[in-house]
Amino acid sequence: MKKFIPELVIILLLSITGFNAIAQTSSWVRINLLGYKPNSTKVAVWCSKEKNIITNFTIVEVTSGKTVYAAKASNAFGGYGPFTQTCRLNFSAFARPGRYIIKAGSATSPEFTIIQDVYKGTANFCLRYMRQQRSGFNPFLKDSCHTHDGYTLYGPMPDSTRIDASGGWHDASDYLQYATTSANATWHLLAAYRDFPKVFADEHLANGLPGKNNQADVLDEARWGLNWLLKMHPKKDWLFNQIADDRDHHGMRIPKEDSFYGRGYERPVYFCTGTPQGFGRYKNRSTGVASTAGKFASAFALGATLFHDPVMKSRALSAWSLGIEKPGVCQTAPGRSPYFYEEDNWTDDMELAGACLYSMAPANKKFLTAAYKYAKGETITPWLGTDTARHYQWYPFINLGHYELAKQLQGKERKELLGYYKQGIDRVWQKAKQNAFYRGVPFIWCSNNLTTSFAMQCYWYRTLTGDAAYSELEQACFDWLFGCNPWGTSMVYGLPAWGDTPVDPHSAFTHLKQYPIDGGLVDGPVYGSIYKNLIGITLNEPDEYATFQSDLVVYHDDYGDYSTNEPTMDGTASLIYLLAAKEAGTLVKTSGTTLKQASQQTALSTKVTPTPFTYDHGAIARGDLKQKKLALVFTGDEYGDGLGSISRTLQQHNVKASFFLTGRFYRNDMYRAMIWHMKMKGHYFGPHSDRHLLYSDWGKRDSLLVTREQFVQDLESNYTAMQAYGINRQDARFFLPPFEWYNDSIASWTKQQGLQLVNFTPGTYSNADYTTPDMKNYRSSNDILDSIITYEQRNSAGLNGFILLIHVGTHPNRTDKFYLQLPGLINYLRQRKYELTTIKELLN
Template sequence: SSSSKSTGSSLIHYHADFDSFDREGRYRLRLGDGRQSEPFSIGRNVYTRLVPLMLQYFETQSCGEYTPAAHGPCHLDDGIALGGPRDGQKIDATGGWHDAGDYLKFVETTSYVTALMLTSFLRYSEAFPHRKKGGQLPELLAHAKVGLDWLHKMHPTPDEFYYQVGDASDHELWRLPEDDNPNKNSKWKPRPVLFGVGANLAGRTAASFALSALLYKPYDRAFAAKCLKSAETVYALGLKNKGVLTTKPADFYPETSWADDMEWAAVRLFEATGKQDYLTQAIEFSLLAGASGREASVYNSHALAHFALYPHVAKKDKARLLEYLKEDAEAVRRYSSNPYTLGTPYIWGTAEAAAGAAMVCRGYGLLTKNEEYLTLAKRQRDFVLGCNPFGICCLIGSGTRYALNPHHQIANLKAIELTGAIIGGPANYALYKGNAIELDSLEYGVPMQTLPTDPQELRALSVYQDSVGDYIANEPANDYTAKFLLVAAYDIATTYAAKLDS
């Protein structure tokens, strides 16, 4: 079946649904004039192949002694404490993941990414390979441990918390990570490790540790116990610092909420310990957090926290949490009256916003068994995978058309494909003007000569270019990729369950 929508111009967009096809294989669409689409696959396992791609991206992002195929050991001298009881002293902040296309390391994103990985495993473990080659842990837990080990280093004692390695000077030089040492760069110095804590960072970190206490227990009881202890101490820091701490500079990740993160931490600690006080606090924080009124993102954990809390509360609180989730999902639905059913505006990181829109719609749809929102979640997923005005798959290495020139130093300097990364995707034209980025290589979408001249039309225009200099549409990010990992895990698990039923 198909449906059509007009954009108000001469173009008509059709949505074709292949759910009823029962023959697996590779297909093309052929138009009446003989033109053909790119080939695409129909089958039960089409989403299964996405997970190994995304995990490969996190391999590339690894920092420290571990050597992925893409680069050598790096940043082994991280770092020197800036602030706190060790101010000016050496502190071990090695390991973790480089953030996005550069080499800074943030608790802001690492805590979120790790929590999403663990949530994916908690809910959809069948979507992931059981063992990493040569290891004892399930593959996803092995990847998440990279983030967890680094988060432990950022919380070395019950009273200490460090939130960032490096500063804005990281963006001044385009280089490989292994070149950040005195032998390659005579001006190189160990990077600053910034001291400070806010309830937003403490909450997400505590949620990650509490989830780990549950999930690693069957494989490594000592590590699980360590995670539980850290979850409780960092949560206590959050209770003492009820406010937001952003990255430095703040505009790198300008978060504004914290109660949602503390709610998430409290409910996961309740699950890990059975202590009623944590559940009481989770309910209190949920009242403070309310609804976000938008898609899930690194800036808000509202939907994730409310969804986790829902099974543990009484009927009255369940109804309240559902109203919060409905408000978020409704915000997505209101935006979705466009040919591609995209439930967010075109922003900096439209692909990750679409993944976040899928998360809130799916969460509400699953709890209420509302097919409209479950279908809307699929449309957000499809936008990321190429059902967008530019026919570009925002997951590198998937499909036939994806970014070949991402804004990523390792990929660019090594001339390699950045397999598994989710890029920002199509963005609003106004962002380019505001950031003085030239639109010089529009390979997909509107050719440059057809850009409208009317200012109102320009403001509404979405654009995409596959350019290494474009850090709006073409830069990958860890949080982008982890969000889509959770989205894809649901689809794989659902397919797996359908196989068992058939």
């Protein structure tokens, strides 16, 4: 909670400051605590519990104490919430950079800043909360959680079927995970980078730990979301909607492995059936799949565009097909309580998906046509201008598709879409203009999320049309989030550092461990009537905002109030976009022709370096899917009994292969002559570490078992051993890690050494040829060969770009040596018209 001033100190302060201090307690000036840009709209709100009115106000420079600006106050707006009288203080005409306070009657505002880069770094700051919400490996805790997710429910497979669904983000301060909010958050992060790439820094690795990986942190975060969404849509006809249910509300705890679902540490993964679901007595009202499928398709399509990822492109198309096949809404599944995400709209999701698919594949006009048709299904987001809505009833909170589609259309159709935006904004404006805070957003659960999204709609309308009629309303929504509200507090944890922000949110991180949740946007104020009827809310400390609560609306900085003070992942992701827009300024010109040119320039500047390769944790795990090529890769450390057989087979079939060997293998006199011979025949030789170190924990992949110094020294020793064969770094820049096990940190360290990490392509059992009959995961050579052939025949891309890994030797206990199957494997691949090449040729 906020710090309370001891009673004796209050008495002393009152005796010193006299009547001015007493007067200050009945009137206040609310400002944007972050500050303002010089040429932006700048409005504060004066509010009082008395019936007096003010007619003017002044701005005082903090450093000099001089009055530098004076202006008239607006006409009185009358009462609002806890206040008897209010008015607006517009100082947009004042643009001099500096530190100031506002004086209005007996009230004085907190200090604020006017400066051009006032919002610099704010979007990156809010990314901290997204990283802290990660499931799987959590970089804030430097530990893993929920790694056993999960077992299926409602799917076409038998209930309790095991599926790998670990990863993603926890939805809020509980640890449920929803595909709808995650896909929406992912899209916002991708769009933020696409539209404002210069805003974002590179200070973290893909796994969220500190470091640089030559990719903006916002893209790392978006990729984390995309990777989880791929697991939730693992096949073209499989789509999952959520992990866990409200059994999760077991009590506050730091994220770990949860054991109260009756299946060990596994949690349920709910399949999208398009029909009502619910664990207990309560059921949702699902009617289809399109609301979820559309969100998947839009996130994948934008991800495919930015990352040039063919897998995402394929999943975008399959998710789109599911949405067309099963129109309707797919709500989240409740359990023991009646609360769930009651999404009632879906055509907006399909509109956004169609627009993003058209951006991904502009030659296919059917997506554009379909998107425009879906736009007619939701012209105006239904909550705009209303007083209430059910929880997440109209989600996302604005129609994102109108923005994406309007950028791609011209003439009448484009004007029509932007007209929908204007009508929605005007509905809110008709309510907002009646109060001094310009508040027209209803006080329902997650009102801050609605406010953020509505400010985005105003921003998009202004930048796409050049119509600034609602710019003051747009700014009022933004200001509300950062202190220009009845409570005078920012709604974002820790932002700004010098202002009044949440300190006791509904979060286990803060409540149990006093960990900061930097950048988290809390739910926001709710109607007094909602607060009074919610289940299980009890304030745990005296309410420091008691003076500002009212029958209209309440907000509490108390972890006991989950309705107003719980941070959410998806709301924070939306705010990241808005803050990026504020930091970057208006990047798009307002005329039609200039807009098109600007859009083209933005698209060119925001492309991620194109690559046809597939990456996994920073390593190339597959070559170009469009090329019918593959690389046979052999690794060796302790055993080399198959080296001679492999060498003869490759020579007989005129095949060049790649060998990644440890330093101790290169130094073994038994293999020296053979390595020389194979090198002279043109085979590729690379490093595999010197002593075959295990870099990271098998159960907690991101928990390193080596330091950077140990890694570098071991790799150097490997290269020293290779130099005896005339192999230097320039000849062998691809590095295949020992045990084929690594993480993002290892990939980053490899890149810092001027090398590229590679690994085998998953999907077959070829790498299981080391197993022995006493192992649970034992695979016979016939099983391994069958797995390769089956994969090749059942996947549209076959083995294109494959890095097929085989070991050069195995433990004596394995008498069924897979390398003896090599002649048959090569013959099969040749019959299927594959070009067998080295890793260097495959990836260059």
